[in-house]
Amino acid sequence: MDATPDYCACETLVLGCGNELFGDDGFGPAVARRLRHSPALPTSLLALDVGTSVREVLFNIVLSPVRPRRVVVVDAVDMGRLPGEVWAIEARDLPEIKRDDFSMHQLPTSNLLRELSELGGVSVTCVVGQVDGLPSEVRPGLSQPVERAVGRAVELILQLPAEEHNRGR
Amino acid sequence: MSKTITIAPVSRIEGHAKVTIQLDDAGDVADARMNVVELRGFEKFCIGRPVEELPRIVTSICGVCPWSHHLASAKANDAVFGVTPPPAGRKLRELCNAVAYTEEHILHFFFLAGADFVMGPDADYGVRNVIGIAGAQPAIAKQVVRNRHLGAKMLSIISGKSIHPVTAVPGGFSKPLAEEERQQVLPMANEVLEFAKFAIAFAKENIFPKYLEAIKTLGVIKTGFLGTVTDDGTLNLYDGKLRLMKPDGSYTDFPAAQYADHIGEKVLPWSYLKFPYAKAWGEGFDMSPSAPKGIYRTNTLARLNACDRIATPLAQAEFEAFRKAFGRPAQQTLLYHYARLIELLYNAELAVQLLNDPEITSKETRAPVTPRAARGVGCVEAPRGTLIHDYETDAQGMVTNVNLIVGTTHNNAPINMSVKQTAQSLIKGGQYDQGILNRVEMAIRAYDPCLSCATHTFDGTLAVKVEIYDHKGQLRDTFAN
Numbered sequence: 001m002d003a004t005p006d007y008c009a010c011e012t013l014v015l016g017c018g019n020e021l022f023g024d025d026g027f028g029p030a031v032a033r034r035l036r037h038s039p040a041l042p043t044s045l046l047a048l049d050v051g052t053s054v055r056e057v058l059f060n061i062v063l064s065p066v067r068p069r070r071v072v073v074v075d076a077v078d079m080g081r082l083p084g085e086v087w088a089i090e091a092r093d094l095p096e097i098k099r100d101d102f103s104m105h106q107l108p109t110s111n112l113l114r115e116l117s118e119l120g121g122v123s124v125t126c127v128v129g130q131v132d133g134l135p136s137e138v139r140p141g142l143s144q145p146v147e148r149a150v151g152r153a154v155e156l157i158l159q160l161p162a163e164e165h166n167r168g169r
Numbered sequence: 170m171s172k173t174i175t176i177a178p179v180s181r182i183e184g185h186a187k188v189t190i191q192l193d194d195a196g197d198v199a200d201a202r203m204n205v206v207e208l209r210g211f212e213k214f215c216i217g218r219p220v221e222e223l224p225r226i227v228t229s230i231c232g233v234c235p236w237s238h239h240l241a242s243a244k245a246n247d248a249v250f251g252v253t254p255p256p257a258g259r260k261l262r263e264l265c266n267a268v269a270y271t272e273e274h275i276l277h278f279f280f281l282a283g284a285d286f287v288m289g290p291d292a293d294y295g296v297r298n299v300i301g302i303a304g305a306q307p308a309i310a311k312q313v314v315r316n317r318h319l320g321a322k323m324l325s326i327i328s329g330k331s332i333h334p335v336t337a338v339p340g341g342f343s344k345p346l347a348e349e350e351r352q353q354v355l356p357m358a359n360e361v362l363e364f365a366k367f368a369i370a371f372a373k374e375n376i377f378p379k380y381l382e383a384i385k386t387l388g389v390i391k392t393g394f395l396g397t398v399t400d401d402g403t404l405n406l407y408d409g410k411l412r413l414m415k416p417d418g419s420y421t422d423f424p425a426a427q428y429a430d431h432i433g434e435k436v437l438p439w440s441y442l443k444f445p446y447a448k449a450w451g452e453g454f455d456m457s458p459s460a461p462k463g464i465y466r467t468n469t470l471a472r473l474n475a476c477d478r479i480a481t482p483l484a485q486a487e488f489e490a491f492r493k494a495f496g497r498p499a500q501q502t503l504l505y506h507y508a509r510l511i512e513l514l515y516n517a518e519l520a521v522q523l524l525n526d527p528e529i530t531s532k533e534t535r536a537p538v539t540p541r542a543a544r545g546v547g548c549v550e551a552p553r554g555t556l557i558h559d560y561e562t563d564a565q566g567m568v569t570n571v572n573l574i575v576g577t578t579h580n581n582a583p584i585n586m587s588v589k590q591t592a593q594s595l596i597k598g599g600q601y602d603q604g605i606l607n608r609v610e611m612a613i614r615a616y617d618p619c620l621s622c623a624t625h626t627f628d629g630t631l632a633v634k635v636e637i638y639d640h641k642g643q644l645r646d647t648f649a650n
Binding site: 004005008019020021050051052053055056059060062063064065135137138139 | 230276303
């Protein structure tokens with residue numbers, strides 16, 4: 001058996017993370033599932049619905065001698081934009097003033113992403129969706145704006161590997 | 170002038186925690202608290218649902234130890250339905266529990282707590298991290314990935330899924346283990362066992378001797394302990410009776426279903442998390458490190474203190490040496506790490522034993538169930554402590570009441586006590602530095618707290634932030650690494 005998990009060796013790894021028990025926090029897993037069933041999914045891209053277990057995957061990537069070129073973390077955020085807005089942001093480019101606002105249920109711990117990006121040589125991109133609100137108590141189900149944002153997030157992610165490819169030319 | 174020191178977030182524990190240290194006018198520690206945010210509303214969410222859905226749903230509570238919640242919920246279902254799983258069903262559950270334990274304990278020792286030991290608590294944060302360890306010990310890092318991967322692979326073969334399991338069902342296990350699957354998994358289990366043997370030997374030779382002084386002093390408090398044992402006092406992580414041990418080593422055994430007679434839950438205004446305490450001791454609740462009342466601990470050290478023996482030979486030999494060296498009950502908080510490695514060895518041995526048991530491939534893995542109005546308590550030892558699921562159903566098997574006590578919650582009061590003890594011993598006259606503050610975090614990390622249900626904070630490069638406030642709440646100083 002190979003010494004490292006298969007996902008460590010893919011070119012682009014998409015991790016849909018979040019807790020589906022908390023409304024729009026299920027954005028990441030929903031995007032990962034949609035992506036897996038996309039007919040446009042390239043063979044170089046692997047999408048995993050990691051739910052609340054993103055740590056399991058990230059630790060192995062951080063420690064593995066073989067790592068993806070790019071890791072895309074998909075998660076819901078509350079950064080004061082319009083509900084359902086989707087955008088990409090590099091982990092290292094998060095504005096400091098926003099870092100403490102970037103609080104979501106199962107977003108990977110900041111250390112792991114930082115270590116992966118700055119010390120591990122992996123390009124880490126966060127594709128985030130603005131929530132319409134997060135329930136303070138358990139209540140599954142995406143809001144309508146965030147449900148509609150799932151498809152836009154898939155399109156955005158599918159463009160990322162192409163950009164990287166073009167950059168290398 | 171009094172000051173408040175805030176450490177937020179605590180790095181390398183899962184979830185978001187904030188440590189606040191209150192200094193008095195002399196610059197000594199007046200109080201110290203760790204605040205966490207608790208998952209709320211889960212119990213209400215479960216009301217009205219078919220109880221058999223809960224083993225699948227509860228894995229979403231916590232992505233850090235989903236198997237523990239899954240199995241505790243399945244056991245609560247067994248009790249609700251009044252059934253006993255067939256031997257193969259029980260053994261498959263135990264096997265998954267053992268494999269999941271090996272994954273978790275390897276990760277925690279080598280990479281969550283490991284940075285403190287391998288790089289040293291005074292090392293710059295730039296190297297005192299997971300990548301730093303991988304650079305300092307690349308061969309071990311590779312082995313850690315491989316052995317955790319083996320664990321995930323084994324769970325996938327045995328149960329179909331490793332992360333969000335679904336195979337533990339009311340009355341047993343939904344998927345029998347085929348002989349060819351057993352033959353596929355057994356060599357993997359043997360390899361993990363070899364790594365477990367290496368891990369404890371490595372730590373005893375290279376790590377623990379360097380920290381003997383810290384073990385004697387850091388976060389040391391005197392408490393009772395809670396663990397699970399069989400009728401003859403043998404350690405068991407899947408099933409048995411609860412043993413609640415007083416600080417003097419005397420203990421009471423009771424069925425898990427009677428937990429509410431022995432354990433109370435204190436609510437304090439400054440914390441979302443409840444504070445379980447030993448109600449049965451009749452002394453109330455007090456978190457003062459010098460004179461605690463009703464305080465007990467769970468997790469690895471607690472389990473080794475509670476039990477009389479371990480059922481597998483290699484772990485038993487290590488257990489005997491541990492007890493000879495540190496006595497019973499051992500109170501030194503950093504010994505949680507040592508105990509964790511003994512448990513790693515035990516689980517690795519147990520997985521091999523179970524896979525060599527001819528009964529493990531029996532096709533009879535599940536007993537039929539019929540809905541009824543009942544109460545059922547399911548209890549397992551999760552890697553982070555005793556995990557209790559308590560359900561009630563109506564005649565149609567719909568949930569009418571749910572109560573959960575998770576491992577980290579049991580340790581809420583002791584963690585706060587250890588933080589205070591550590592801070593008091595290391596911060597004098599307002600003098601502190603980064604190494605001292607990290608030692609406060611070390612005291613917390615020894616408990617391997619899982620705050621996965623809490624809000625995570627994405628703070629980029631700010632892994633640890635220290636803020637000092639005066640008694641009027643004005644920010645006086647900020648430290649960040």
